[in-house]
Amino acid sequence: MSKRRRHLFRQALIQATLIILSVFFMLPLVWMVVTALKPIDETMTSPPVWFPSKLLWHNFTEAFAYNSKDLGYIPFLVYGKNTLFVTILAVIGSVVSNSLVAYSFARIRWRGRELLFGITLATMMVPGPVLMVPMYALFRDFGWIGTFRPLWVPTFFGSAFNIFLLRQFLRTIPMELSEAATLDGASEWRTFIDVIVPLARPALVVIAVFTFLWAWNDFMGPLLYLTDQQTFTLSMGLQFFQSQHTGTPWNLLMAASLIVVAPVIIVFFFAQKTFIQGIATTGMKG
Amino acid sequence: MNARHNQRMGILFAMPWILGFTVFLAYPLISSFYYSFTNFSILSSPRWIGGSNYSELMGDQVFHQSLKNTLLFAAASVPLATVFAILLALLLNSKTKGMAFYRTIFYIPSLVPMVALGVLWLWVFNGQYGLLNEGLRHIGLPPPPWLTEPAWAKWTLVIISVWGTGNAMVIYLAGLQDVPQSLYEAADIDGAKAWGKTRHVTIPMISPVILFNVIMGIIGSLQTFALPYVMFPGGQPARSTYFFSMYLYDTAFQYQRMGYASAMGWVMFAITLSLTLLALKLSSKHVHYEGG
Numbered sequence A: 001m002s003k004r005r006r007h008l009f010r011q012a013l014i015q016a017t018l019i020i021l022s023v024f025f026m027l028p029l030v031w032m033v034v035t036a037l038k039p040i041d042e043t044m045t046s047p048p049v050w051f052p053s054k055l056l057w058h059n060f061t062e063a064f065a066y067n068s069k070d071l072g073y074i075p076f077l078v079y080g081k082n083t084l085f086v087t088i089l090a091v092i093g094s095v096v097s098n099s100l101v102a103y104s105f106a107r108i109r110w111r112g113r114e115l116l117f118g119i120t121l122a123t124m125m126v127p128g129p130v131l132m133v134p135m136y137a138l139f140r141d142f143g144w145i146g147t148f149r150p151l152w153v154p155t156f157f158g159s160a161f162n163i164f165l166l167r168q169f170l171r172t173i174p175m176e177l178s179e180a181a182t183l184d185g186a187s188e189w190r191t192f193i194d195v196i197v198p199l200a201r202p203a204l205v206v207i208a209v210f211t212f213l214w215a216w217n218d219f220m221g222p223l224l225y226l227t228d229q230q231t232f233t234l235s236m237g238l239q240f241f242q243s244q245h246t247g248t249p250w251n252l253l254m255a256a257s258l259i260v261v262a263p264v265i266i267v268f269f270f271a272q273k274t275f276i277q278g279i280a281t282t283g284m285k286g
Numbered sequence B: 001m002n003a004r005h006n007q008r009m010g011i012l013f014a015m016p017w018i019l020g021f022t023v024f025l026a027y028p029l030i031s032s033f034y035y036s037f038t039n040f041s042i043l044s045s046p047r048w049i050g051g052s053n054y055s056e057l058m059g060d061q062v063f064h065q066s067l068k069n070t071l072l073f074a075a076a077s078v079p080l081a082t083v084f085a086i087l088l089a090l091l092l093n094s095k096t097k098g099m100a101f102y103r104t105i106f107y108i109p110s111l112v113p114m115v116a117l118g119v120l121w122l123w124v125f126n127g128q129y130g131l132l133n134e135g136l137r138h139i140g141l142p143p144p145p146w147l148t149e150p151a152w153a154k155w156t157l158v159i160i161s162v163w164g165t166g167n168a169m170v171i172y173l174a175g176l177q178d179v180p181q182s183l184y185e186a187a188d189i190d191g192a193k194a195w196g197k198t199r200h201v202t203i204p205m206i207s208p209v210i211l212f213n214v215i216m217g218i219i220g221s222l223q224t225f226a227l228p229y230v231m232f233p234g235g236q237p238a239r240s241t242y243f244f245s246m247y248l249y250d251t252a253f254q255y256q257r258m259g260y261a262s263a264m265g266w267v268m269f270a271i272t273l274s275l276t277l278l279a280l281k282l283s284s285k286h287v288h289y290e291g292g
Helices: A003-036 A058-064 A076-107 A113-125 A128-142 A149-157 A160-171 A175-183 A188-199 A201-217 A220-225 A234-239 A250-281 B002-035 B052-058 B061-093 B099-111 B114-125 B131-138 B150-163 B166-177 B181-189 B194-205 B207-222 B226-231 B244-254 B258-283
Strands: A065-068 A072-075
Touching: A003 A250, A003 B061, A003 B099, A003 B114, A003 B131, A003 B150, A058 A065, A058 A076, A058 A250, A065 A076, A072 A076, A076 A113, A076 A149, A076 A160, A076 A188, A076 A201, A076 A234, A076 A250, A076 B002, A113 A160, A113 B002, A113 B258, A128 A149, A128 A220, A128 B002, A128 B244, A128 B258, A149 A201, A149 A220, A149 B002, A160 A201, A175 A188, A188 A201, A188 B002, A201 A250, A220 A234, A234 A250, A234 B114, A250 B099, A250 B114, A250 B166, B002 B258, B052 B258, B061 B099, B061 B150, B061 B166, B061 B207, B061 B244, B061 B258, B099 B166, B114 B131, B114 B150, B114 B226, B150 B226, B166 B207, B181 B194, B194 B207, B207 B258, B226 B244, B244 B258
Parallel strands: none
Antiparallel strands: A065 A072
């Protein structure tokens, strides 16, 4: 084989593998969309129906106001509003707090910094479940059980993983920029806001996207701390579509799942370029 | 003056985390250690009972079962997901068309909320009407009871975790793009083939990334909760998918035994810590750090 033909063969092989893998990755999600638009009697069939006889867009409106035989009316729209509320606050809290702390770790020299940073890294090894009971006890002492506060207040106090990520990024910005700003008479705060924050935009987008995903998808937090049905979030609401007794309305469940997934995919779509750039330049690589 | 100013500013900027670390991490950790030696429910205050929670754990069959399930799941899913994510990243790193498109496709599964993911896979793996078994029947393979047979249920979860490996893939990809081109050119001069370059240049160069992802994978897989909780309520079938954190949750909030649950948490911490240290030790000879 000539060099050129070998190259073409290689390209074809790579493309074929990528296409097969894409099908494997996308098929379940396509199936979700197809099922969401079906009439109920076409959901449980063998062989499966890939092209529904009619597209029922009202499955989505029905999912928004689903009347479960076991649990009664499920206020899905209220759950959406609750989830949005918690997610927005968590994103704001996480971006603000982590950028402040990472700035201190990356760009201010102070005694105890290295020690605190070492401890911060070590805390990433603490598994979440260890904190389940004591966090619950703590929030109960605060009187926060049944409110949204356990879900967003902690994000205003930083998290080890995000601090680490941002610090790595901030260290790549030349120190001279800060020194020049100081010579121009800028305070530490002004240097942070006017010089560093604009340059750190890609990394801040990464933090925002990660926090958005985490808060939007969080299941354990709401499960632990929310007590009143009216305050539940989307990921909890989805569960109510499953029924042990009357059979799961798969089309409505898939429609509801799609409603939950859609915002996440939209956010990722818009943040994608900055997000990948941010990941590439943060210190996720050790 | 300057040093004192820096000291003040440094602490001021780090203050959110100093407070957060103290209130939401250090204090809960210390109190959980204390709770693990007490009898404690939501309604009563903790009462000291010494080490009896820990000795009870030794003979608790459900605890052993959930621990075994969790460790088996981690042992299967971490290596498989690692290899798969690296292969995907290598594939995406080869110079070819449509890379941005494929990257998005492979990443999308890790965006789907665990609960939505759980119900979607229940639907795909459904023994009777599921998409997967339809496909298998179509090509003449026997359709396994993915959800109802203890031997299969764990593998169902492993497959799903491998499918959702996009996060690690993106990090590997970033690592691959950082490997200096000059190293490949040098290997070319030495007459290295594609596999040789992968084995002797690429893998050593991204070894710190692999270590980072493996450790994160171990820590994450040991905590698996939402997916089995949604797909297999109560760890059905026959508790084969009853994971450590599910038992911890049930112990604390269904059976109201928060002291006992805290002891379980600390056992989990100890296991996570030793596995992480083991990974660090085993890898120390193989991980290559450039310039320290």
